[in-house]
Amino acid sequence: MSDEQHMKMHHESLDNETLFVVSQTFKALGDPTRIQILHLLFHDEYSVNGIAQALDLRQSTVSHQLRFLKNLRLVKYRRDGTTLYYSHDDEHVMKMLEQTIEHARHS
Amino acid sequence: MSDEQHMKMHHESLDNETLFVVSQTFKALGDPTRIQILHLLFHDEYSVNGIAQALDLRQSTVSHQLRFLKNLRLVKYRRDGTTLYYSHDDEHVMKMLEQTIEHARHS
DNA sequence: TTAATATATGAATATATATTAATATAATCA
DNA sequence: TGATTATATTAATATATATTCATATATTAA
Numbered sequence: 001m002s003d004e005q006h007m008k009m010h011h012e013s014l015d016n017e018t019l020f021v022v023s024q025t026f027k028a029l030g031d032p033t034r035i036q037i038l039h040l041l042f043h044d045e046y047s048v049n050g051i052a053q054a055l056d057l058r059q060s061t062v063s064h065q066l067r068f069l070k071n072l073r074l075v076k077y078r079r080d081g082t083t084l085y086y087s088h089d090d091e092h093v094m095k096m097l098e099q100t101i102e103h104a105r106h107s
Numbered sequence: 108m109s110d111e112q113h114m115k116m117h118h119e120s121l122d123n124e125t126l127f128v129v130s131q132t133f134k135a136l137g138d139p140t141r142i143q144i145l146h147l148l149f150h151d152e153y154s155v156n157g158i159a160q161a162l163d164l165r166q167s168t169v170s171h172q173l174r175f176l177k178n179l180r181l182v183k184y185r186r187d188g189t190t191l192y193y194s195h196d197d198e199h200v201m202k203m204l205e206q207t208i209e210h211a212r213h214s
Numbered sequence: 215t216t217a218a219t220a221t222a223t224g225a226a227t228a229t230a231t232a233t234t235a236a237t238a239t240a241a242t243c244a
Numbered sequence: 245t246g247a248t249t250a251t252a253t254t255a256a257t258a259t260a261t262a263t264t265c266a267t268a269t270a271t272t273a274a
Contacts, residue, residue: 014208022204022208025207028137029130032127032130035129049249049250064232082249083241100203134261140262167263167266
């Protein structure tokens with residue numbers, strides 16, 4: 001039996017890059033502040049200050065977390081003057097988040 | 108308009124307990140070692156040492172992480188003599204994990 | 215009971231992470 | 245240009261987390 005077939009028997013083992021991407025994705029959802037931000041963006045776009053006000057967080061905190069989320073392409077933004085409007089940018093991740101919120105609520 | 112209706116307009120805001128449960132769940136999936144363990148348990152049950160050997164991890168590391176996963180009821184075990192066989196115990200979480208792995212592989 | 219084996223636990227350490235205050239940058243408008 | 249506003253960045257700090265070694269516990273078998 002080839003090594004490849006042997007690996008498939010035990011299901012594909014995880015290569016380091018996949019492992020890194022997957023862990024980063026879930027890590028993004030593993031923090032209460034980021035969950036709140038993404039959940040807020042589920043329906044609408046918000047400015048940085050808008051998020052800060054809605055969630056009672058510092059502007060700096062929000063900006064830091066938005067950078068994190070933007071690096072993972074989980075959010076995007078559009079500019080209008082000096083204001084940046086952020087919105088979500090990953091349907092798969094948003095679906096997982098909302099499903100898990102519903103799952104947690106009904107338990 | 109009542110406060111309750113007002114809240115629904117902006118979607119249900121997240122209560123602290125939900126926020127905690129959701130973040131804990133995703134945090135569990137946000138670590139490469141735990142991802143490897145859960146992925147290994149996707150098909151079969153494994154002993155603690157079996158996991159350690161399969162993934163080239165210390166027994167202690169595996170045991171600590173299994174405790175973490177067991178506290179969240181993501182894994183369960185059965186005893187056979189001195190050996191504990193662990194298996195996964197949350198279909199929703201396992202489905203999310205495997206979907207996200209597939210998602211990451213094809214990107 | 216003693217030895218052997220499997221697993222869990224505790225303490226120490228190193229690393230990662232989230233938040234904050236202060237400040238820098240960038241865009242707009244008078 | 246200078247003032248104003250919105251956002252980003254930097255550095256500091258506090259906290260959380262993962263791993264490891266050493267050891268404790270528990271089960272079984274001789």
